Amino acid sequence: MxxxxxxxxxxxxxxxxxxxxxxxxxxxxxxxxxxxxxxxxxxxxxxxxxxxxxxxxxxxxxxxxxxxxxxxxxxxxxxxxGIENDNELSLITIENIERPNFDPEQIRVDPRVYSLPEVMRFIDRGRINLSPDFQRYFVWKEVKKQSRLIESLLLRIPLPVFYLSEDGDSSLQVVDGLQRLTTIHKFYKNELTLKGLEYLEDCEGKTFETLATKYQNRIEDAQLSFNVIAPTTPVSVKFEIFKRINEGGKPLNNQEIRNSMAKNPVRSMIQRMANSEHFKRATANSVKPIRMEDQELILRYIGFYLIKYGNSNRIYNGDMESFLDDTLDYINKNTSDHLLNRLEGDFYNAMQNAFHLLGKSAFRKVDLESLPYLRKPLINKSLFTVWSVVLSQFTVDYIQRSFTSGYLIYKIAEEISQDNNYFEALTTGTNQKSKLNYSFNVAERLIQDMINTTRENA
Incomplete structure (x- = not known):
């Protein structure tokens, strides 16, 4: 051998x-x-x-x-x-997924040309959304790189085309060109001083307002070319276009793309939920905001909450990424204060209830053997999805008044240890529809048993 x-x-x-x-x-x-x-x-x-x-x-x-x-x-x-991977490797046989069809005739990308001052007004008025919370991670950090972009405008060199996605209310989300638009806007607002220019030495150290008049005119006269994805384009196609053309040395992951396409009220809500003390305490502060993993967990909660309690006629077909894309599209189109307040308020209930009933083992795949050692394994996405939704329907007062702290810790550990199907549902192919359904059934049964036991002892 x-x-x-x-x-x-x-x-x-x-x-x-x-x-x-x-x-x-x-x-x-x-x-x-x-x-x-x-x-x-x-x-x-x-x-x-x-x-x-x-x-x-x-x-x-x-x-x-x-x-x-x-x-x-x-x-x-x-x-x-700090989060377990879904284990959805290509080696695992997963269920057949029905992917939604769309009408190619609905796909439309319109070329448009705007003057630079007009684009700056769009940004100032909020019609073009530069996603301020998103910029912290993806705006160019080097002043030299930003300055070279402005130098291209001063030299009257046409910039590559920008891509925008238009919503039904005519607001525009940046698909490709966020860093360039942010840089141009900073310079136009005198928040950027030019450094490291290659050709225009007389512009070195200048802001827009201190440029010579001829250079200011070149900026004011610049024309920017855009491809605008029309509102009628199916959301799945919008996401696909975004994935194919988004710029930067480090491609955006799916949740970062969703964040860029979220409307301000939705983005703000998800960010508040991820930054809340309730979420951090329930997860023992172990979910890092790296690549917006924490916000993806929140969106999973929202998606399955809407299926269970949202009267939205939505379904889950086994394709998690498409499901989360569609969830964002749904709440983008239904940004009523009532819905957003309900999603957020019930989420905080769920996090407080999880901490009370599960303590430091909340959302973690802990069995009876490992439980006594108080190890802190990674957050399990399936457990988080299921238990955040199930526990959202109980008030904090009811849970804390009716059940002792840590009431469910051993009960869930026992299920994981003794029910092989449950263990598998939390371990491999966790996004499969059948396995998520099984996990929901286990959680709902444990909750019902908990309530029945309390009633019997009353």
Whole structure:
């Protein structure tokens, strides 16, 4: 039998995971990784190398490298965010997903040209939304890079086309060009001083108001080209366009894209919920805002809350990303104070109830064996989704008056330990419709048992 050693990213500083299951590892040693259905590769993880055993097929080796990198990236992402990955790897057989169809005739992208001062007025009046909370993470930090963009305008060099998405009320969301528009707006408002210019030395150190008149005129006369996605374009297509063309060295993830396309009341609400003390206490402050993972959890709550209690006739078909896209589209179109206040208020109820009933184990996959050690595993997305929705329907006063602190800790740990189907629903393929339904059924049964027991003892 041959043994092949290959160089792939080694684990010099092993990540100490809270648990080790299929396709996970914590340090050097012998492991097995599934590269396709019913086929595993045995390998040895060394300090610097990975050694594959009994493999001579280059195709299988390449499959292994790809899968190793996928799993390794997942481990790094989990550790950074404080949230378990969904484990939706390509190796797992998932349910067939019905994807919605759309009429191609509804897709329309209109070219438009606006003068630079007109675009600045759109921004000042709020018609073009620059997503101020989003800018902290994605606006160019280097003054030199910002200055070179302004220098292009001063040299009368046309800028690449901008992409906007128009809503039914004529408001415009930036799809591509956020950093450029923000930079131009800063300069136009005298909030940027030019530094590091390549050609126009006489403009070095200038703001807009201190430029020579001829250069001010060049800025005022500049024409900016836009492609505007019409309101009739299906939301799924809008998101797809955004994913394909959004700019920057680090592509936006799906939740960052949703944040950019959210209307101000919706964006503000989700941000308040993610920053609330109730959410932070219920999650033991372990969910990091890195790449807006915390806000995605909030949107999951909103989506399934609307299915359960929102009278919205919405369904979940097993495609989580499309479901979250559609959820954002729904609340963008239904931004009544009543709905937003209800979503937010019930969420705070859920977080306080979760902390009271589950303590530090809230939303974590803790079984009976690990419970006594008070370990703090990563937040499980499925547990958060289900329990945040189920517990939202009870007032804080009722829960705290009727049940002792930590009432559900051992009951949920017992279910995870003894019900293999429940454990699987929380572990692999967690976004599958059948597994989420199973998790909801378990939670609702435990809640009903809890209420019945209290009534019997009354």
């Amino acid at each position: 041959s043994i092949i050693s290959i160089r792939v990213p080694a684990i010099e500083n092993p990540i100490q995971l809270q648990e080790t299951s299929e396709n996970e590892w914590t340090g050097t040693g012998e492991y097995s990784i599934k590269i396709r259905k019913d086929e595993n590769i045995q390998f040895e993880l060394l300090d610097k190398d990975i050694r594959l055993q009994h493999i001579e097929d280059d195709y299988l080796i390449n499959l292994f490298i790809d899968e190793y990198n996928n799993v390794r990236k997942r481990q790094l992402d989990e550790t950074a965010s």
